[in-house]
Amino acid sequence: MAVNKVPYLEHLKQFGLRESALIGRVAKTAADAIEEQAQQIGALSDKVENLPGISGEISRSVNATLTVAGWENNRQIVEIEGLTANQNGVVGLSQDISTAERETVASAELYICGQADGSFTVAYGGDKPTYDIPITLILLD
Incomplete structure (x- = not known):
């Protein structure tokens, strides 16, 4: 049985994408996710520091x-x-x-x-x- 193999770049062309554009979109999505997590960690850190009995130095x-x-x-x-x-x-x-x-x-x-x-x-x-x-x-x- 023959398998129809379409190269990776051909798939991208079918969707009107260039490889660099796809990589750029993935990188931007990852960077956005990292930034969001950093903001959540910062907010959590602020909450911990404001707990009663907790000072900057433990x-x-x-x-x-x-x-x-x-x-x-x-x-x-x-x-x-x-x-x-x-x-x-x-x-x-x-x-x-x-x-x-x-x-x-x-x-x-x-x-x-x-x-x-x-x-x-x-x-x-x-x-x-x-x-x-x-x-x-x-x-x-």
């Missing part, structure tokens, strides 16, 4: 150090400007911590035992740390 990073000399009664108070008693966040080891400092943390069994306006308290349940310990806080605003 979190901030603060570096601090637990010092060897700062331990008293197995605890150390870390002062953080702007921290509130009920603010959420996380505390972790800084990225540039040394192997010795990391080993000190492991044997110290550190944990957070309190939080107040302007500070939080870290305690150890194991060995007293023998190195200063660099920490990073991510505070949620």
Whole structure:
């Protein structure tokens, strides 16, 4: 059985179109769709920023150090400007911590035992740390 094959450009000619005109129409349609989606994303972003309790900044990073000399009664108070008693966040080891400092943390069994306006308290349940310990806080605003 023979199949009647009409080349692609012949189809375009039948509809009175040139290949470049068709490509231009497709590109314009795609560009219009992208622009419409960008406007929708912008409108959604504006709505999110205007929600109660949402500010431009969602979190901030603060570096601090637990010092060897700062331990008293197995605890150390870390002062953080702007921290509130009920603010959420996380505390972790800084990225540039040394192997010795990391080993000190492991044997110290550190944990957070309190939080107040302007500070939080870290305690150890194991060995007293023998190195200063660099920490990073991510505070949620």
